Amino acid sequence: MATTATAPTTKSWGGGKSPFNVEYGKVMMWYFLMSDAFTFGAFLISYGTIRFSTNGWPDPNEVFKSFPFAPEGMNAPLVFVSIMTFILIISSVTMVLAVQAGHNMDKKGVVKNLIWTIIGGIAFLSCQAWEWNHLHHEGAWWGSNPFLNHDGTASSTNFTNYFFTITGFHGFHVFSGVIINIIMLIMAVTNKFEERGHYLMIEKAGLYWHFVDLVWVFVFTCFYLI
Amino acid sequence: MSHTAEHNEHAGGGTKEVIKITVYLTVLTIIELLIGFWMIDIPLTSVGLRMGLKGAIVILMMAKAFYIVAYFMHLKHEMKNLIMTIVVPLALFIWFIIAFLYDGNSFKNLRNTYDPYFKEQSTKKVEKKEHGAAGKHEEGKVEEKAAH
Structure with missing residues (x-):
C-alpha cells in the first residue's frame, strides 16, 4: 500500500479510495442536472433553429416593455426582467450561504438563509405570474401572437409558443425548487439534520437551486436580450 | 463526521469568495443590460454591429454560467474525475x-x-393590430362580431 500513498493523484481508480470523493446522492444530483441541462438545451436549440429559419422576429424591447403599476403605454424595456434576474442571483447567493452554514453545523444560519432563498423564489414566481398575466391580456398565448416582427412584417405564433413553453418549464423548475427548499427548511427547524450529524442534504437542494438560476441566465439572454 | 471534515478541506475561499463571485455576476449582468439598452437605438440595417453585440452578450452569458457552475455549484473544487464526467458529455x-x-x-x-x-x-409590411384583436386576420370578422 505504500505505492498508493506516494502517488495518490494518479491512482484514483486503483481501489482503496473514493474516485469522486463525494457522497452518492451528490453524484446522482449532478447526473440528474446534466440530463435536465440537455432537456433545456433541446428546447433552446429548437427555439434558435426556428428563429434562424425565419426572416423576421419580434423585438423583445417592444414586447417586454411593461412594468407593474406603471401607466398604460409606458416604455420601460429590460427594466422588469433585470429585476427578476437580480432576484434570482441574490437568492442563489443566500443558498450558497445556507450550504456554508450547514458545513459549520450552524442551524440558525441555515434557517435564516433558507428563508431568504424561499422568499427570493416566491418573489421571482410572482414576477413571472404578473408578466404572463400581462402578456395574456395583450393577446399573447400559445397559438396567438399580437406582436409584429421588428421590421414591421407579420409575425408567426412561433415566438409566443416558445416563450411560454420555455419560461413555463423554467418557472415550474423554480416552483419545485421552492418546494424542495421549504422541505429543507422544515427538516432544519425540526432538527432532522442535527440528529444526522450533517447538513449534506442542503448541498443537493442547493445544487438544484443554482441550476435553476443557471438556466435563467440562458433563458434571459435568449428571449429578452438578443 | 468524516464527511464534514473532508468537505471543509476543499470548500474553497468561504464567504469572501461568495462575495467576490456575487460582484462578478452583478457586474456581468449590468454590462449585458447596458449592451441591451444600447442595442435598442441601433437600426436593423446595421446588421454587423447588431450581430457583434449579440455575440458579446453570448460571451458574457457563458462567463456568468462558468462562475455559477464553478463557484456556486462548487464544481471547481471537486475532484477532476467528477468534473470530467460532467463537462465532457456537455x-x-x-x-x-x-x-x-x-x-x-x-x-x-x-x-x-x-x-x-x-x-x-x-x-x-402589415399594419399593427389594435389591442385585443389578436389572431383575427380578416377585418370583416371583427365587424361581424361587433354587429352581433
Missing part, C-alpha cells in the same frame, strides 16, 4: 448548436431562393 452542445443553427439558417436561405410565396409573405 461538450456535445458545441456540435448541437452549430449543426442545428446552421441547418435552420440553410432552410431559410433555401426557402427565400425557391419559395417566392414565403419570401413575399415574410417581407410584406
Whole structure:
C-alpha cells in the first residue's frame, strides 16, 4: 500500500479510495442536472433553429416593455426582467450561504438563509405570474401572437409558443425548487439534520437551486436580450 | 463526521469568495443590460454591429454560467474525475448548436431562393393590430362580431 500513498493523484481508480470523493446522492444530483441541462438545451436549440429559419422576429424591447403599476403605454424595456434576474442571483447567493452554514453545523444560519432563498423564489414566481398575466391580456398565448416582427412584417405564433413553453418549464423548475427548499427548511427547524450529524442534504437542494438560476441566465439572454 | 471534515478541506475561499463571485455576476449582468439598452437605438440595417453585440452578450452569458457552475455549484473544487464526467458529455452542445443553427439558417436561405410565396409573405409590411384583436386576420370578422 505504500505505492498508493506516494502517488495518490494518479491512482484514483486503483481501489482503496473514493474516485469522486463525494457522497452518492451528490453524484446522482449532478447526473440528474446534466440530463435536465440537455432537456433545456433541446428546447433552446429548437427555439434558435426556428428563429434562424425565419426572416423576421419580434423585438423583445417592444414586447417586454411593461412594468407593474406603471401607466398604460409606458416604455420601460429590460427594466422588469433585470429585476427578476437580480432576484434570482441574490437568492442563489443566500443558498450558497445556507450550504456554508450547514458545513459549520450552524442551524440558525441555515434557517435564516433558507428563508431568504424561499422568499427570493416566491418573489421571482410572482414576477413571472404578473408578466404572463400581462402578456395574456395583450393577446399573447400559445397559438396567438399580437406582436409584429421588428421590421414591421407579420409575425408567426412561433415566438409566443416558445416563450411560454420555455419560461413555463423554467418557472415550474423554480416552483419545485421552492418546494424542495421549504422541505429543507422544515427538516432544519425540526432538527432532522442535527440528529444526522450533517447538513449534506442542503448541498443537493442547493445544487438544484443554482441550476435553476443557471438556466435563467440562458433563458434571459435568449428571449429578452438578443 | 468524516464527511464534514473532508468537505471543509476543499470548500474553497468561504464567504469572501461568495462575495467576490456575487460582484462578478452583478457586474456581468449590468454590462449585458447596458449592451441591451444600447442595442435598442441601433437600426436593423446595421446588421454587423447588431450581430457583434449579440455575440458579446453570448460571451458574457457563458462567463456568468462558468462562475455559477464553478463557484456556486462548487464544481471547481471537486475532484477532476467528477468534473470530467460532467463537462465532457456537455461538450456535445458545441456540435448541437452549430449543426442545428446552421441547418435552420440553410432552410431559410433555401426557402427565400425557391419559395417566392414565403419570401413575399415574410417581407410584406402589415399594419399593427389594435389591442385585443389578436389572431383575427380578416377585418370583416371583427365587424361581424361587433354587429352581433
